[in-house]
Amino acid sequence: MWNKLYHGAAYYPELWNDTVIEQDIQLMKEAGINVARMGEFAWSKMEPHEDEIDLSFFVDVIKRLFENGIETVMCTPTPTPPIWMTDGHPERLFVDGEGKVMSHGSRQHICTNNAYFRKRAAKITEAIAKAVGNLPGVIGWQLDNEFKCHVAECMCGTCKTLWHEWLEEKYGTIENLNDAWGTDIWSEYYHSFDQVPQPVSTPFLHNSSLSTNYRIFSMEKINEFAHEQADIIRKHSKAPITHNSGTFFSVDNEQMFEKLDFASFDTYASQENAFAYLFNCDLWRNLKQGKDYWVMETSTSYAASLESNASPHPNGYLRSEAAAAYALGGAAFCYWLWRQQRAGCEQPHGSVISSWGKPTVGFANVLEVEKMRKELEPFILETKASQAEVAITHSDIGKAFMKTEPLQNMDYRGLFMDFYKRVLSMGIHRDVTQEGTDLSGYKVLMTPFLYYLSDEYIKNATEFVEAGGTWIVGPITGGRTREHTIHTDAALGKLDELAGVETLYTYPIEGTNSVGKAFDKSAPLSLWSSIFEPKGAEVVGVIEEGLSEGKAFLTEYKRGEGKIVMLGSLPTEEAGDELLKTIIDHYAADAGVALRTDVTEGTIVAPREGNGYKLWVIVNMDGKGGSVTLPTNGLDVLTKTELNEGQLSVDPYEYKVIQF
Ligand code: GAL
Ligand code: ZN
16 A cells, blocks of 8 residues: 555644744654644534634645655544534533533543534535645544544434434334343333433443443444535545544444555553553554555654653664554554653653654654665565454453453453463464454464354354364353353354354353363463363363362364364463463464464564565664574575574564564
8 A cells, every 4th residue: 555664743733833843854854754643633623613714724834844854644523523513512522421511621622423523524524624635745534533542422312312312213112122131120111212321320330332332332322423524525525534443432333444445553561561552553553454554653752741741762763663553564653752852641641752843852752763664675575464363352342341341350452462462472372353354364263361252253153163273262251142141042143053062051251260170280270260071172271170070171073074163261370370371272273373473582584575575674672682593594684694504593673584
C-alpha cells in the first residue's frame, strides 16, 4: 500500500501561529518525520459556528508540509464537538451507567448515537473529505480518535430508543427475548421491547443476557458511526482509511476494521511491559492480514497528563520499539506528539519538541529511530512478515462477556496477555488472530478465556482440526451460550461431544487445593475450571488432589487428521507456568511447529519472507542483550558479514537483519 516506511508524529498546527508552524516544519525535517497526523480535535477551528466551515487553514498546512516532504494522515474531528453542539442541549450528552451526564470541556462527552450529532459529524466529515481528500500530501485517513477510550456504553434517551429497536431487530418478538434471556427469573418478564431497561443502576446485578447484549449493541453502534464516516470519505478520496484503536477500549475491532482499509493502534507500554507492545504488533498485523499496520501513537519517552505520568523510557528503548514495529509488519511508527502542548490537560506529556521549540529528553532517541528506519527500509520493503504457525484467538466479544461476568476480578486482557507472554517467551512465532480469521496455514490454534464460542467459530476450528490442526481449547472457554446463559444440553454445549469428553462440572477450583499433573509435572490449578470425564478422548492431565481427584483437566481427542485438546483449568504459580509451557511445548512439537527459535527472553526474532529467501530481524528489547541460534549460515545484511550457523549474540538494544 505504501512504498516507504513512515516515521511520524501527531501534529496540532491549530494551536500555534505561523512562525511556529514554519519552525515545526524545519524541525520535522531535521528529526526525520515524514508523516504528520492532523485534525482529530480541531472541530471548533474548522467550524467555529454552526455551518461556518472553513478548512483553508488545514489545506494550507497540508500543502506546506508536502512541499517539505512530509505527508499527512487527515482525521475527522468528531471526538471533540464544539460548544455550539451541546450548549443548551443536555440531551445530546453521554450518560454513564450511574446516570451521570458528561459535560463539554474534555473529549468523548457527546452521545455518538445522537441523531443531531451524527448529522453534524457527517457534514464536517464530508467538508473535510472534499477539501483535502485529493491533495497529493494526504496519504491516509484516521476516523475520530480512539473510539470509546474514555467512555463505554451510553445510557441516554436516544440510546434507549435505539436499544429497543436493536432488540426488536434481533429477536423479532418479545417472547423470543424473554425465552432467550430466561426472564422468568426475578420477575423480569417483559411485555414489549420498550419495557426492556438499559443496564443502569439497580440494587443488585442485571441479567447477564441484558448486560452482554447492551455491550454488543453499543459496539455495533460505534462501528455503524465509524463506517458511516468511512463511506462519506470514500466518496471524495482514494486514500486508505484507518482508526487508531486499542484493545483497552469498548469496541469490537474485528467488525470495525472489516470495513476499514488498514489497521493502526496506539500504545504507551513501558519497557517492562514490552510484551504488551509486542502483543499489539502481533494482533494488529493480523487484523487486516496482508496489509501493513501502523503504530499511530506512542510516546517518545513518557506519557503524562495533569494527574499522572509514566517514567521515561531508558535511552535505546524507543529505537527497539520502532525496529520491532517495522520488522513485525508495521509500515509506520508515529509519536504522540510532535510539539508539547502549552495548554489543556496534557501539557506534561512527552513529545519530540518542547512548547518552546527545543529538543525534549526523547529527541536523541527519535534521531536514532530515524537512522534505523533508513537502514531497515530497503530490507523491509523487499520482504513481508511471515505468517505464524500458531494462532491465538483474541476476541473483543469475548472481552465483553468477561466484563459482564468477571467472577473473582477476571480481566480478559490481563489473562490473555499472560497467556500470550508465555508463548512469546518460548520463542514461538505467533499471530494474535480474530474469531473470523482464516485458519489456513496454521498448525496450532489456541482459544483461551472465551466464555462463548460462536457456531461459526466452532465450525471453522473443527474443519481446521479435521484437516490436521491442533486446537487447544480453554481455560474458561465454551461455558456460556450466545445469550450469556448456561448450556442445557451439556456443560460446554457442542464442545463436549466434539472433543470426546463429558464435562462433569465446572467450578472455581482455586482454593480447593487441587493439583493437576501432566507430562510428569504437577502444579496447583486455578480459575473457573471444567472437569472432564473422557468419552473417547485420552486423558493427558489428571487432577491429583482436591475435590475432583482422579478426573481430567487436560484431554486430547483425535478428529480427522488433527486433534482437539481441552484445557479445563489454568495451572498456576511457578510450577503452573512450567506445566503450561510444557503443555504448549508438547503440542507445538507434536503439530510440527517449526517457526520457532531459542531466542533468549527480552530479545525477539521477527521472521520475514523475500523472493526466494528468508529474513530474520532480531531486536533486543530489554537492554540486556541476548542470543539466538542461527539454524544455517546466513548473511548479516547491515554489516555485510557472513555468519556461521550456531549461536549469535545480540547487544543491548541492538537490531540485526540476517538473510538466509
Ligand atoms: C491517547 C490519545 C491522544 C493522547 C494520548 C496521550 O490515548 O489518543 O490524544 O491523549 O493518549 O498519551
Ligand atoms: Zn446515548
